[in-house]
Amino acid sequence: MTGVLTALHDRAREVLDPVFYDYVAGGAGGERALADNERAFDRLALLPRVLRGSAVRDTAVRLPGAPATAPVLVAPTAFHRLAHPDGELATARAAAAAGVVLVTGLAATTAVAEVVRAARAVDPDAAVWFQLYLQPDPEVTECLVRRAERAGCTALVVTADSPVFGRRERDLRNGFTDLPPGYAAENMRDLPGGPPGGTRPIAMSPELSWDDLARLRAMTALPVLLKGVLHPADARLAVAGGVDGVVVSNHGGRQFDAVPAAVDALPAVVEAVAGRVPVLLDGGVRRGADVAIALALGATAVGVGRPVLWGLAAEGERGVRRVLDTLLDEYDHALALCGARGNADLTGDLVVRRGAGVR
Numbered sequence: 410m411t412g413v414l415t416a417l418h419d420r421a422r423e424v425l426d427p428v429f430y431d432y433v434a435g436g437a438g439g440e441r442a443l444a445d446n447e448r449a450f451d452r453l454a455l456l457p458r459v460l461r462g463s464a465v466r467d468t469a470v471r472l473p474g475a476p477a478t479a480p481v482l483v484a485p486t487a488f489h490r491l492a493h494p495d496g497e498l499a500t501a502r503a504a505a506a507a508g509v510v511l512v513t514g515l516a517a518t519t520a521v522a523e524v525v526r527a528a529r530a531v532d533p534d535a536a537v538w539f540q541l542y543l544q545p546d547p548e549v550t551e552c553l554v555r556r557a558e559r560a561g562c563t564a565l566v567v568t569a570d571s572p573v574f575g576r577r578e579r580d581l582r583n584g585f586t587d588l589p590p591g592y593a594a595e596n597m598r599d600l601p602g603g604p605p606g607g608t609r610p611i612a613m614s615p616e617l618s619w620d621d622l623a624r625l626r627a628m629t630a631l632p633v634l635l636k637g638v639l640h641p642a643d644a645r646l647a648v649a650g651g652v653d654g655v656v657v658s659n660h661g662g663r664q665f666d667a668v669p670a671a672v673d674a675l676p677a678v679v680e681a682v683a684g685r686v687p688v689l690l691d692g693g694v695r696r697g698a699d700v701a702i703a704l705a706l707g708a709t710a711v712g713v714g715r716p717v718l719w720g721l722a723a724e725g726e727r728g729v730r731r732v733l734d735t736l737l738d739e740y741d742h743a744l745a746l747c748g749a750r751g752n753a754d755l756t757g758d759l760v761v762r763r764g765a766g767v768r
């Protein structure tokens with residue numbers, strides 16, 4: 410991690426309830442996928458070009474529902490009010506101020522309409538996407554989609570890597586199975602089949618299929634991105650199913666310990682998608698150079714999960730802003746050092762394996 414991110418992490422660890430710290434920091438099983446996400450970036454290096462740079466570098470990217478934005482996004486993460494009393498509102502303000510897309514989650518402790526309002530109070534053009542788990546009851550899914558539309562979200566992100574909840578040994582050890590009193594997944598309030606005024610539990614189902622994604626696709630005119638894709642064949646199916654983007658992700662190593670690092674899965678997905686829709690990546694991005702590596706390998710943008718929560722826990726809105734600004738500054742600096750005038754100059758030939766020599 411960068412110096413700033415390490416300091417924010419250390420402060421977050423001091424101030425957070427250790428049970429919640431473990432929930433955020435931890436992963437599934439023996440945490441091999443979690444560790445590998447960062448290590449896989451360490452195994453890669455950038456091979457700069459010389460004498461072709463620019464003093465002003467073009468870092469803007471075009472994403473569905475975000476026509477000109479930074480190549481770093483806030484990945485969807487649950488329960489921000491457990492990290493800081495201002496919760497998702499602080500995250501939304503910081504993301505908007507940094508010019509970064511915020512993906513707010515179904516499992517947010519603040520309702521999506523309030524999150525969008527907070528972002529737009531900072532920047533009327535701020536892009537907020539809504540992440541959801543398809544619910545087995547299509548009526549519930551439809552109600553969630555309408556809420557996101559009404560709130561003004563500009564894209565939907567469907568997380569597909571969670572047919573069941575990951576086996577997270579830290580949470581099992583700590584008995585962290587539910588939100589403490591006073592906190593709720595606010596987007597799950599007042600839904601069909603739920604208690605009036607109360608919340609329904611978020612369901613995960615191993616029986617969801619591509620038909621369910623097709624139903625969602627037909628339900629809304631918003632762009633839809635599919636998150637949690639690792640297999641290139643699934644990337645092809647997603648594009649054929651009309652998605653507007655694919656997010657290569659292993660859920661930060663929190664679902665299945667046996668999977669590869671996200672960045673190791675990226676090139677095959679990029680090849681399968683063949684430029685038809687943007688490919689995004691999250692998992693293990695901790696430095697601006699990691700952003701550059703992912704873009705050179707064909708990602709259009711990257712998401713950041715845990716560092717945002719460390720910033721939030723440590724310093725609220727200011728901490729999130731520091732995380733995002735640091736990554737964006739470092740990314741711009743990496744472009745300069747690569748002799749790149751902008752994202753487009755980051756090509757696959759710039760990425761090599763450390764220790765493998767250069768041909």
Ligand SMILES: Cc1cc2nc3c(=O)[nH]c(=O)nc-3n(C[C@H](O)[C@H](O)[C@H](O)COP(=O)(O)O)c2cc1C
Nearest residue numbers: 433484485486487514568660661692693713714715
């Ligand atoms: C505490 C926490 C909660 C998360 N909650 C969600 C969620 O509700 N929905 C989702 O799609 N992904 C969720 N994720 C996964 C992130 O979106 C993202 O894939 C992951 O954090 C990226 O890895 P990183 O933390 O190494 O940046 C969560 C991750 C963390 C750390």
Ligand SMILES: CCCCCCC(=O)C(=O)O
Nearest residue numbers: 487516574611612660663
């Ligand atoms: C059943 C509760 C859903 C919360 C989802 C949070 C999440 O995805 C995570 O990784 O934690």
